[in-house]
Amino acid sequence: MRILVVSDTHGDKQTLHRVILSQPSSQVIIHLGDGQDDIEDEKFLYPEKMFLQVRGNCDWGCALPPVGQIQLENRKIFYTHGNLYNVKYGLDEIKLAARLQKADIVLFGHTHVPYTEYEKGLYFMNPGSLRGANATYGILDLVPQGVVTNLIQVK
Template sequence: MRILVMSDTHGDQHTLHRVILSQPNAEVIIHLGDGCDDIEDERYLYPNKMFLQVRGNCDWCSALPPLGEIQLENRKIFYTHGNLHNVKYSLDEIKLAARLQKASILLFGHTHIPYTEYENGLYIMNPGSLRGADASYGIVDITPQGVVTNLIRANHK
């Protein structure tokens, strides 16, 4: 199963649409906040894909939850924007939150800095921001052999 992970689109619906088009095998699309309305049109264009979202610190009027969790392919995924776990200062708090939820995959945004790591049974990914010259997104592939995370530059020519 391929999961497309994006965050911090901040109104850049064009790049968001282009990235979804570039990943036709993604069955699940997770938006980690700050631009939660940006993805609404995509829901109608891709009714066969699962869309998951949380609100970010710039999604002021959003009724979306601040965090989510889902079980996919026998892997528990904990996802949130990251601001409530102070990720700009340290990842300790968000890693602890994911471990308390017994997650094996942690997804967060907020910092605009792409990041991926594997630490003691926990796959960690921040896809970066999908807006601007350094726009990036993430892919999580869950296979029978395991989990693979990849960061991709969205504006790479």
């Protein structure tokens, strides 16, 4: 299963649309906040895809949840924007939260800095920001052999 992971679109609907078009095999799209309305058109264009979303610190007055969890391909994914876990100052809080949730994978944004790591049975990914000259996104492949994380720069 391929999962497209995006964050911090901040109104850049065109880049979001181009990225979704560039990843046709993605079955799930997870938006990690700061762009609550940016993905609405895509939901109508791709009704066959599963869309998951959380609110970010710039999604004022938003009814989206601050965190989400889902079990896909026998792996528990914990996802959030990251501001509630102070990820700009380190990953200790989000690591603890993910481990308390017994997650296999933790996804977060907020810092606009792409990042991926594997530590003691836990995969981490921050896809970076999908806005601006250095826009990036993440691909998460869940395969029988394991988990593969990739960070991709938008061209």
